[in-house]
Amino acid sequence: MKVHIDTGRCMGHGRCYDLAPDLFGEDDEGYGKVLGDGTVPPGLREQAHLAAANCPERAIELAEES
Amino acid sequence: MTTASEPAADPAAVPHYPMERAAGCPFDPPPGLRERQRKGPLTRVRLWDGSTHWLVTRYADQRAVMSDPRVSADVRRPGFPNVxxxxxxxxxxxxxxxxxxxxxxxxxxxxxxxxxxxxVRAMRPAIQEIVDGLIDDMLAGPKPTDLVEAFALPVPSLVICRLLGVPYDDHDFFQANSKTLIRRSIAPERRAEARRALLDYLDGLMADKLARPGDDLLSGLGERVKAGELTRTEAARMGVLLLVAGHETTANMIALGTLALLRHPDQLALLRESDDPALVESAVEELLRYLTITHVGRRRIALADLEIGGQVIRAGEGIVLPNDIANRDPDAFPEPDRLDLRRGDARRHVAFGFGVHQCLGQPLARIELQVVYGILYRRVPTLALAADLEDIPFKHDGAVYGVYELPVTW
Known part of the structure; x- marks a missing residue:
């Protein structure tokens, strides 16, 4: 699984890096950013779902790798 | 999967919402909600107008509903569960x-x-200065004093005034009208008057900002009005929302949080004897979870059939989501009724709601509460209640829970 932030939608609420700090960080403006290449290790899948479901702008996309 | 349905036999058996708290347990959600939570994922409740709706009490189910795009928050839809x-x-x-x-x-x-x-983090030094100044004033003044008036209300009022560009000198006016606006026991006509007074006031402020823009949020909205992105009425309405939500809620968390800590001296001692920012942060989250002051619940109406907890809510049915009981769900928080400032995962709480409508001001509320809880009890280590708990007036009739007064001494 991979996480992706739609930067056109992100408004910088910061819920993703608050709830899933192993997957997301913040840029200089406080907007969310994906750490590394966004690959979600098996143990962090729940964090990824939590962040995606909790984003007020629905800016986080989860993609299953084929 | 079954279709959720309630035996129609005895309509009187459907409990009223909001429910009453138990005597002597001012920090706990109503026992009726706990019973419903044990009973099952979906039960029925009756509102003031006799209408009945689904009650969702469990943490996971509430999050599922609040983050579902197939529910509406539009209070004007027929069948919406208005309290x-x-x-x-x-x-x-x-x-x-x-x-x-x-x-x-x-x-x-x-x-x-x-x-x-x-x-919001950049505002921290300014917030610290406001808090320090109010503590100085309180300590220099008479005691006992009302912590609400002397401290809990001025802190967030001063902060939101500065952010929005509202003159703090008008605080008596907007605080009194905000209080009326959200008090359920006050007649709808008087609440409507208060709302109109606030709207007129904000509309007047918008006129000032359009003529003489400053470096504040309302002036920013003024720019959008000029650019044709927003009407002046929309801007004034948004201003009312931000002003009311920006001071009432945090004020209640400060006063009620302080009372809860005074009643849990071992927990208060942790804050009084520590300057660890991590402890203060977790204390803020735990008090938000434990107190969940938005105690009339979030409400929604289903736009399509939804499956919740293995049952179906049909399109057009109303849904009541009391966040206070979800934050005491034992499946989400072990020993949920214990106030534990060192609880590791309290910040998963739904005190700010969840999904697209979750509180816009939560970063500001968090910083304000971190500054307050981080310094008040260290600067006033002998802070004590100056009344019996039974004599404290609680906001049972408010849209936001808290205390009307909190007499304290030191």
Missing amino acids: APLPPDGASGLSFVTMDDPEHRRLRRMVTAPFAIRR
């Missing part, structure tokens, strides 16, 4: 809180940047 009569002119005055996308999104995006974490 009080709508104002006579039908407009809610709550701006984007009671709108759905795309209107909700259009308006909310105009004010998200000023409340973003990084922007």
